[in-house]
Amino acid sequence: MHRIVVFASGSGSNALNLIKYFNAGSFARVVNVFCNKPEAGVIQKAEAEQVAVTLFNRHDFYQTDEVINKVSALQPDIIVLAGFLWLVPSDFIKAFEGKIINLHPSLLPKFGGKGMYGHHVHEAVLAAGETHTGITIHLVNEEFDKGEKIYQDQFEIPANATVSDVEQLIHQLEHKGMPIAVEQFLKRL
Numbered sequence: 001m002h003r004i005v006v007f008a009s010g011s012g013s014n015a016l017n018l019i020k021y022f023n024a025g026s027f028a029r030v031v032n033v034f035c036n037k038p039e040a041g042v043i044q045k046a047e048a049e050q051v052a053v054t055l056f057n058r059h060d061f062y063q064t065d066e067v068i069n070k071v072s073a074l075q076p077d078i079i080v081l082a083g084f085l086w087l088v089p090s091d092f093i094k095a096f097e098g099k100i101i102n103l104h105p106s107l108l109p110k111f112g113g114k115g116m117y118g119h120h121v122h123e124a125v126l127a128a129g130e131t132h133t134g135i136t137i138h139l140v141n142e143e144f145d146k147g148e149k150i151y152q153d154q155f156e157i158p159a160n161a162t163v164s165d166v167e168q169l170i171h172q173l174e175h176k177g178m179p180i181a182v183e184q185f186l187k188r189l
Contacts, residue, residue, distance in 0.1 A: 012042025
């Protein structure tokens, strides 16, 4: 069985989606959720599904090998960044080369980079007058949102759509696309 580790910072809807999708079967399992915010909603969601949660702070992630060692001990086949907002340090990337993927709420390379997350992305998409938007799942490297794309899906932006409308449509694509992308990635191993 493939082993999945999820990194998340927020409410955890994408993490929960992955847990429910994979932990019900025998192909793969989310074995741990790593979270950098003690107040994040993802913690309660993961614990309610009997998935272990590991909290960590900026010092542990950037200045020690503590997080690398904890993740290594879990022997993950893939690490999924699902709403995790910190830039991943190069030593972590080297330790798990080719095993870290990220979910981004736009059609990269458009609307990616530092500061481009959540509603900021949707506001920029609408301000630019884009007719389509979507999601990109990509390998993680040392730069925000620059890794090799492994999955994209899109939709036409409805006339007069608000940021909230776009966000809701993006969440639907994320919940559909993330399990597909993770499963495809794991089948290539």
